[in-house]
Amino acid sequence: MSPRTKEQNDAIREMRMKQIMHAAAQVYLEKGMQLEVRDVADKAELGYGTVYHYYKNKHMLLEDLLWDALDIAEKTIQPDGDPRDARLPRAELLCRRLLGGVMAQPSMFILLKTVADNFHHFPGNRFGKLSEEFQKRIFSPLASAVREELDAASPEITANVLFGSLIGCAALAIHHQTQAELDADRVVAMIFSGLRPREREQTW
Incomplete structure (x- = not known):
């Protein structure tokens, strides 16, 4: 299998970011500032490590949101x-x-x-x-x-x-x-x- 191109990697990153943002908004409506990165990963149906790769803490995530x-x-x-x-x-x-x-x-x-x-x-x-x-x-x-x-x-x-x-x-x-x-x-x-x-x- 050939490695992904930069364009493919950018598309995957954009898709993941949208997925994370959507999940973060849903979790915030449910939990407010009690939200944790793990909650967002669960809601997005992504691994915790995947979300953590983009956001090391919830404050960074919410700021981007x-x-x-x-x-x-x-x-x-x-x-x-x-x-x-x-x-x-x-x-x-x-x-x-x-x-x-x-x-x-x-x-x-x-x-x-x-x-x-x-x-x-x-x-x-x-x-x-x-x-x-x-x-x-x-x-x-x-x-x-x-x-x-x-x-x-x-x-x-x-x-x-x-x-x-x-x-x-x-x-x-x-x-x-x-x-x-x-x-x-x-x-x-x-x-x-x-x-x-x-x-x-x-x-x-």
Whole structure:
């Protein structure tokens, strides 16, 4: 048997990484910071040594998981040319994409929840750069859309309220295992229907 090419090795590595990331997200939802590398190996149906080859400890694994989730989240909120989206205000569209994304991608939920919790479950100050990138790539576009469309006195606070509402809805569905019953578009429309009538009165 001939040795594998570099391209084949890269493809195998990418497949393994995706397998590990997916398993890590599932285990984190079940155990939180009690997660261990061995738990991830079991969930991924991989040998402990295989996972350990990529990640020597759970903190390295979770750090990669969060950065990977940030890339996924950034792609999720990008326009995809769907003509139905053109009829929606950008702030509402971003919220729909975010909520739909966290319901489909456990790692996205973990990222948003971790950012909302200010990384307090994680040791040290190793997530300062990730927090900055999240603000720039995810939160700032939402706050900008709120500023342009809702005429809120404090767009950042309004965006934080929206952000918290999405995380809360997702958390209820995920932890009660009712994801299939949650209609992201309907939930976001409900949130915005309550927000818009008050926009002239609010002092945020």
